[in-house]
Amino acid sequence: MTMERRSAFAERGALVSFWGLLGLFVMKGTVGWLTGSKALMADACQSAADCAGSVTSYLGMRKAGAYPTAASSREQGAAAITIVLSAVLLVASLEIGISSVRAVADGADEAPGWGAVAAIALSIGLREGLFKYKRSRDSRVGIRSDRTADNRSDIFSSLTALVGTSGAAAGEAFGMPFLYVLDPAAGLVIAVFVLRMGYRLAAGVVANPERRILDQADNQMLLEAVQRIDGVVAVDGLQAREHGHYVILDVVIRVNPRISVIEGHDIALRIRRHLTKRFLHVSDVNVKVEPYDPGYPYKSNHHDEELSALLQ
Numbered sequence: 001m002t003m004e005r006r007s008a009f010a011e012r013g014a015l016v017s018f019w020g021l022l023g024l025f026v027m028k029g030t031v032g033w034l035t036g037s038k039a040l041m042a043d044a045c046q047s048a049a050d051c052a053g054s055v056t057s058y059l060g061m062r063k064a065g066a067y068p069t070a071a072s073s074r075e076q077g078a079a080a081i082t083i084v085l086s087a088v089l090l091v092a093s094l095e096i097g098i099s100s101v102r103a104v105a106d107g108a109d110e111a112p113g114w115g116a117v118a119a120i121a122l123s124i125g126l127r128e129g130l131f132k133y134k135r136s137r138d139s140r141v142g143i144r145s146d147r148t149a150d151n152r153s154d155i156f157s158s159l160t161a162l163v164g165t166s167g168a169a170a171g172e173a174f175g176m177p178f179l180y181v182l183d184p185a186a187g188l189v190i191a192v193f194v195l196r197m198g199y200r201l202a203a204g205v206v207a208n209p210e211r212r213i214l215d216q217a218d219n220q221m222l223l224e225a226v227q228r229i230d231g232v233v234a235v236d237g238l239q240a241r242e243h244g245h246y247v248i249l250d251v252v253i254r255v256n257p258r259i260s261v262i263e264g265h266d267i268a269l270r271i272r273r274h275l276t277k278r279f280l281h282v283s284d285v286n287v288k289v290e291p292y293d294p295g296y297p298y299k300s301n302h303h304d305e306e307l308s309a310l311l312q
Contacts, residue, residue, distance in 0.1 A: 013137035014054060020130040021051040024123050031119040037112030037168075038103060038187030039161040040120060042096045045089060046157040046190060047123075049197040052085035089198035097191035103184035111172035111180050116165045124158045157190045222249065225275060231255055231267040233292045249275065249285045257291035264289040 025047040032040030164186025171179025219238065226235050237252040251271065255264050268287035275285045 013134055017130055017134045018051060018054040020126070021047055021054055024126060025051055028119060028123055031116060032112075035112040035116040036110065037116040037161075037165055038096060038100050038184045039164040039190060040112065040116045042093070042100070042187040042190035042194065043120065043123070043157055043161040045092050045096060045194045046154055046197070047127075048085075048092070049089050049194055050154050052089065053197075055085070086198045089194055093191045093194035093198060097188055097195070100184040100188035100191060104181055104188065108168070108180035108184055109177075111168040112165050112183055113172070114169050116183075117162065117169055120158055120162045120165060124155065124162070127154060127158065157193050160186045160189050222275065222279070225278060226251060226253065226271055229267065229271050229274060231259070231263070232271070236290070247282050249282055250288070251285060252288045252290065254290055254292040 025044050028040055028044035028047055031037075032044055164182045164184075167182035168180050171177060171182070222238055223235055226232060226238070232253050233256060234254040235251065236254060237250070239250045241248045241250070253267070253271070255267060268289050271287050272285040275282050
């Protein structure tokens with residue numbers, strides 16, 4: 001599978017994940033509003049946070065395959081979208097958290113009902129299906145599972161919501177009103193999860209950690225791969241920029257100073273082709289070619305010989 005086809009394949013998977021998460025958000029929010037379940041409303045915000053992360057990942061993959069001018073504008077657009085979504089998530093989670101605290105302090109007077117429980121159970125099954133679908137597509141294009149932005153905080157929040165709503169519904173069924181408080185208590189816990197995710201999204205944009213340090217295993221493998229390319233004398237630097245699930249490498253190499261510019265360009269092209277084919281998570285490679293420091297074995301001594309003859 002070529003790099004272009006891998007990128008398109010992964011982008012389609014990201015889009016399916018986005019629409020699925022958006023549907024889960026709408027379903028949870030609607031049922032939570034109709035039943036009055038604060039836990040389900042908070043869980044809907046968690047789905048919205050996952051949806052925001054999916055948007056950021058998709059835009060990152062599109063940016064990775066764009067031309068430099070288009071990538072700059074897309075980067076600004078992705079940052080703006082992420083900041084807006086993060087602000088909305090922070091406000092919504094704060095509102096739900098405050099409302100849950102008040103309900104816990106005053107005492108809940110009604111339970112959300114079994115409809116909320118059924119909606120959460122259904123959403124857990126659908127979310128796991130989306131997760132496995134996305135993971136399967138990522139593995140087919142060579143994206144390692146530890147490189148994906150997927151996390152499992154969503155399943156923990158859904159399970160928390162399931163426990164809270166089930167306990168409140170059971171309290172209504174068995175005539176134990178004191179269990180009603182479990183629903184807003186679960187909403188408070190989930191609101192903390194969403195606050196944390198919204199903060200991390202916003203902080204990631206402000207810090208703009210485009211460059212990241214490769215782990216030791218990846219760094220060693222990439223260095224060895226570059227050093228094996230014919231014509232590479234030394235590798236001065238290797239840095240990574242992460243876009244979505246893919247990585248763009250910036251490599252600085254040293255070559256024989258006596259070769260032509262065309263030969264240096266050919267070496268850089270061979271490096272790019274080799275790395276993008278061998279390492280499927282590498283979407284592009286920017287190679288800077290510099291002459292090797294004059295010295296053995298490329299140092300020319302004819303000037304020294306001429307100077308010694310003149311002195312004699």
